[in-house]
Amino acid sequence: xxxxTNLYLILFIFISTNLLGDGGQEKILRDAILKNGYKSPEDxxxxxxxxxxxxxxxxxxxxxxxxxxxxxxxxCHINNQGxxxxxxxxxxxxxxxxxxxxxxxxxxIVPRNTLGLWGVGSKNFLTFFWDGRVDFANxxxxxxxxxxxxxxxxxxxxxxxxVVEIRETLDEDEFVLLHKKETISGAQQVYAQIVTNLIENExxxxxxxxxxxNIQIDQLTFLDIATSIAAFIRSEFRIKKSPLDSxxxxxxxxxxxxxxxxFLFYGKGNCISCHSGAHFSDQKFYTIPFPQLGFGKNGFGVxxxxxxATFNPDDLYKxxxxxxxNNGKTAPYGHSGSAKSLYEAIQAHYDPFALVKLNEYDDLExxxxxxxxxxxDAANKVNYLTKKEVDxxxxxxxxxxxx
Amino acid sequence: MPLNKLLITLNVVAAISCxxxxxxxxxxxxxxxxxxxxxxxELMFQCDNVMRDHMIAKNRVLHKKTxxxxxxxxxxxxxxxxxxxxxxxxxxxxxxxxxSDDLSLIGLEAIEEKQEDLLMYVQTHxxxx
Numbered sequence: 001x002x003x004x005t006n007l008y009l010i011l012f013i014f015i016s017t018n019l020l021g022d023g024g025q026e027k028i029l030r031d032a033i034l035k036n037g038y039k040s041p042e043d044x045x046x047x048x049x050x051x052x053x054x055x056x057x058x059x060x061x062x063x064x065x066x067x068x069x070x071x072x073x074x075x076c077h078i079n080n081q082g083x084x085x086x087x088x089x090x091x092x093x094x095x096x097x098x099x100x101x102x103x104x105x106x107x108x109i110v111p112r113n114t115l116g117l118w119g120v121g122s123k124n125f126l127t128f129f130w131d132g133r134v135d136f137a138n139x140x141x142x143x144x145x146x147x148x149x150x151x152x153x154x155x156x157x158x159x160x161x162x163v164v165e166i167r168e169t170l171d172e173d174e175f176v177l178l179h180k181k182e183t184i185s186g187a188q189q190v191y192a193q194i195v196t197n198l199i200e201n202e203x204x205x206x207x208x209x210x211x212x213x214n215i216q217i218d219q220l221t222f223l224d225i226a227t228s229i230a231a232f233i234r235s236e237f238r239i240k241k242s243p244l245d246s247x248x249x250x251x252x253x254x255x256x257x258x259x260x261x262x263f264l265f266y267g268k269g270n271c272i273s274c275h276s277g278a279h280f281s282d283q284k285f286y287t288i289p290f291p292q293l294g295f296g297k298n299g300f301g302v303x304x305x306x307x308x309a310t311f312n313p314d315d316l317y318k319x320x321x322x323x324x325x326n327n328g329k330t331a332p333y334g335h336s337g338s339a340k341s342l343y344e345a346i347q348a349h350y351d352p353f354a355l356v357k358l359n360e361y362d363d364l365e366x367x368x369x370x371x372x373x374x375x376x377d378a379a380n381k382v383n384y385l386t387k388k389e390v391d392x393x394x395x396x397x398x399x400x401x402x403x
Numbered sequence: 404m405p406l407n408k409l410l411i412t413l414n415v416v417a418a419i420s421c422x423x424x425x426x427x428x429x430x431x432x433x434x435x436x437x438x439x440x441x442x443x444x445e446l447m448f449q450c451d452n453v454m455r456d457h458m459i460a461k462n463r464v465l466h467k468k469t470x471x472x473x474x475x476x477x478x479x480x481x482x483x484x485x486x487x488x489x490x491x492x493x494x495x496x497x498x499x500x501x502x503s504d505d506l507s508l509i510g511l512e513a514i515e516e517k518q519e520d521l522l523m524y525v526q527t528h529x530x531x532x
Contacts, residue, residue: 100525104525104526295518313459364448364449368452
């Protein structure tokens with residue numbers, strides 16, 4: 001063989017090795033994604049109560065769902081904010097507008113970051129809210145309702161909670177103070193009053209709902225309303241086709257950065273130790289040291305997380321692993337929204353001190369932070385990542401976004 | 404003459420009483436609200452902290468009755484003495500003329516103090532997609 005032939009041969013081997021290598025890499029990533037519980041959007045959707053979607057949409061957007069707070073589900077679950085509200089802590093009653101405008105207008109603060117609704121009505125989504133107040137995973141039926149759970153559908157049960165939360169949708173007027181007993185019977189009085197309120201103010205929708213349920217309008221209960229809202233959420237916020245889904249089905253490729261990010265997600269970053277399963281969440285609870293922003297569920301800048309629901313000290317500072325679908329649209333991140341970008345959210349897992357200004361903390365605050373951070377579950381799971389690696393991880397996470 | 408002396412004495416007593424009353428009703432509550440409220444908030448935070456630690460220690464014993472958990476609970480019992488300082492300070496503020504409502508309001512401010520951080524954070528950062 002002459003020199004030219006040799007050169008062509010080397011060039012051919014180099015190109016074909018690289019092509020094969022790339023194909024091999026794609027297969028490895030696809031296999032890892034599938035092995036860790038990925039399910040395609042069409043396999044996740046549950047077509048329950050689809051007939052009630054239109055009425056559910058009306059109630060979802062109606063401020064009359066709040067007994068006295070002039071606020072609706074849609075006030076905090078905003079379409080153009082990826083079904084979240086774009087602010088660190090939710091802005092509840094006594095405010096005007098949405099998102100930042102509402103928070104700055106003096107609304108009562110609900111000291112947790114609003115979670116997006118993507119996929120909450122899908123298969124395998126069984127644990128709700130940051131602290132898992134509604135937890136139907138592993139055949140459990142845990143909620144504030146004890147044995148009187150309104151529905152075995154966790155989403156319908158979850159819809160029951162925000163409307164009886166003071167500051168979130170309820171103001172403490174005479175009626176609420178009278179029934180504020182932290183009991184189910186107290187909550188039932190509020191539910192009955194909400195139904196009366198909706199019959200007065202959303203009469204057409206209530207008539208249609210009664211018709212579809214084959215009952216008289218005065219026989220409607222809050223369970224009927226919650227069922228219709230759940231039907232709307234299930235349909236509107238279903239998981240849709242994403243670039244990642246196309247990649248898995250072999251319909252398109254990921255960019256080099258996205259591929260690198262994918263390998264970090266399933267490899268060095270070990271994100272998969274918690275972000276696994278059909279929603280990229282194992283629906284379990286961990287302490288990830290996101291700095292606390294705002295006064296926190298327990299006041300004085302403290303939020304005990306899951307402990308508030310279980311009173312088990314092993315659950316201190318733990319929060320539910322959030323789903324990752326459409327995460328690119330739901331900043332800020334963390335239970336109190338203290339990470340303003342996906343980059344910072346990832347950073348909180350392996351270098352949380354980068355996100356706090358320790359010199360601005362007083363002694364007791366620093367002590368609280370130490371207590372919180374020392375409970376971290378991430379320290380021994382997530383490896384150090386370079387800036388470039390975090391950027392690639394962000395690119396990979398964005399492949400889970402859809403319109 | 405004796406009548407004049409008596410009137411002067413009464414005037415002096417009345418003037419002193421007015422000054423004392425002003426001090427008691429206006430100045431002392433104002434002083435307490437302006438200069439003592441921060442201490443009160445600090446003590447409230449500390450008391451809240453030990454009370455929560457106590458509650459957690461109690462729950463730990465309920466969940467796992469180990470010797471270590473029982474020792475932690477005993478320590479947390481004694482730790483509750485921190486709240487004695489808070490109670491004393493509360494009484495002091497009441498003696499300064501603050502009402503229970505005033506103290507509740509200061510307490511609420513303390514619990515929600517971090518709200519200011521939140522508002523500043525929101526004003527500083529714009530979340531765009």
